[in-house]
Structure formats: structure tokens, C-alpha cells
Amino acid sequence: MHNLNTDQIIRISKTALMFFVSLFGLLMMYSNFTDYATNYEYVGHVLSMDTTRENLKYSNRAVTSPMLHHRIYWIIITLEVIYTVFCLMGTYQLLRNIKKDADTFHEAKKFALLGLLIAIFIYYVCLQVIGVEWFNMDLSETWNYKDWARHIVDFILPLLIYIAIRIER
Template identity: 70%
Template sequence: MNNLTTDKLIRYIKVTLMMYISFFGLLVMYSNFTDYASNYEYVAHVLSMDTTRDNLKLSYRAITSPMLHHRIYWLILTLEVTFTGFCLIGSYHLYRQLNGSAEDFHEAKKFSLIGLMIALFVYYICLQVIGVEWFNMDQSTVWNAKDWARHIVDFIFPLLIFIAVRIER
């Protein structure tokens, strides 16, 4: 432990946290690909707005086409694969630069930052903004992932800031 400086520990922590979010992404991908039907059903219900409170003024927002449900779900899957891939590659690049210069370690953050931004897009924009605010997902007692998405964003956003901040020497 005598060789472990605070700066080195911060680098290890950044790599470890990126591996955590990468592991999360892998589990989400596994779930979405191995249980396509259940996850598709969730997307279809949210887009159809068929389990939210009856509000005729907002019903024009519903998307009821199964073809569009599948396409939107595949867009979400693609974004999840992309964010996970970038986070995995970012973890690898950070790991490779653990003993590199401060400049090299900072430059190794690019893939991690891109992956985290894509993850924020999926869990904040797609689920919390569009799902909750446009499709009223929060009004459904069955198909509501608002709190789940919020917890993920509560991890991703501070992680994005922590990774981006240049505190290593």
C-alpha cells in the first residue's frame, strides 16, 4: 500500500466505476435480447398509452403501430449496445493508461465519456423525458420505469462528471 498514492487510487476508482456501468449495460443487453417479448411488451404499452389514466386531450400522442413499437424498441436496443460498447472500450483505454502520464490518462477518457452521454440519452431523454412527459409513463401502475430510470441517471450523471474532471496528476 505504500506505493498507492491518492492520485493512483483515483485512477483505479475511475476504471472500476466504468467497469461497473459496463457490467450494468451488459446485463441490460442480456435481458433485452434473451427476453425480447417481455421488454417489447413494456415498450408497446408505454407507446400505446393504454395503461395510463384516460385523458382524451393527450391520447393523440399514443403510438399504436406494432411495427413502430418494434422499430423504436430496436432503436433503444441499438443505443444500449452502443453505450455499453463505448463504456467497455473506455474502461479498457483507462486501464491501459493507469500508469501513463496525466495527459495520456485524460485523453483515454474519450470513449468513456461518449458511452456515458449515450447512456444519459437513453435513461434520461428516452425514459424520463419522452416516456414520462410525452407518453405519461408515470401514470401507469404497471408499466412505469420512471423511478428505475431515475436511479440509473443518479449514478450515470455524477459518474460522467467524475470521469471528466481532470484531477489526476
């Protein structure tokens, strides 16, 4: 351990954290493909707004078409696949350039940053903004994943900042 300097540890930590978020993406993809019905049911309930306490007040916002539920769910799955692929590519690029000069290592962050931005779009914009603010997901006692999505964003946003800042030399 005494052979490593702080800059090397920073590079290793950025690479490892990108691997961790990539692993999360892989597990999400696995869940979506192997347990499609359960996750589809969640999307259907949120979009239909059939389990919110104030169902009638905002029912004009509901999307009740099962065909649209499937299509929206597949958009989410596609975005999760894209973010995971970008994060994996970002992890690989960081690992590949971990011992190169600071400029090269910094430029290797592109895929990682794109992957993290897509993840924030999914878990913040899609789930927290649209799911909570438009479809009132937070009013459902059964199909409320607001806190789950917030915990993911609470990890990914600081990670995005940490990866982006140029502190390694």
C-alpha cells in the first residue's frame, strides 16, 4: 500500500466506483429481463395511478393503455441498458488509462460521464420528477419507489461530480 500515492488511489477509486455502478446496472437489467412481469406491474400501476389516494383528483393524467405501459417500460429498460453499457465502457476506459498521464486519464472519463448522466435521467427525471410529480407515485402505499430512486440518485450524482473533477495529476 505504501507504493501507491494519493493520485493513484484516486484513479483506482474512480475506476472501482464506476465498476460498482456498472454492477448495479447489470443487476437491474437482469431483474428487468428475468422478472419482467413484476416490474411491468409496477410501471402499469404508476402510470394508471390506480393505487394513489387521490386517484380521482388527478385521473386525467393517468395512462391506462397496457400497450403504452409495455412501450414505456421498454423505453426504461432500453435506457438502463444504454446507461449500463456506457458505464461499463467508462470503467474499461478508466482502467485502460489508469497509469497514463493526467490528460489522457481525464479524457477517458467520457463514457463514464455519459452513462452517469443517463442514469440520473432515469432515476431522477423519469422516476422522481415524472413518477412522483406527474403520476403521484409517492401517494401510493404499494407502488411507491420514490425513496428507492432517491437513494440511487444520492449515490450517482456525487459520483458524477467526483468522476468529472480533475483532481488526479
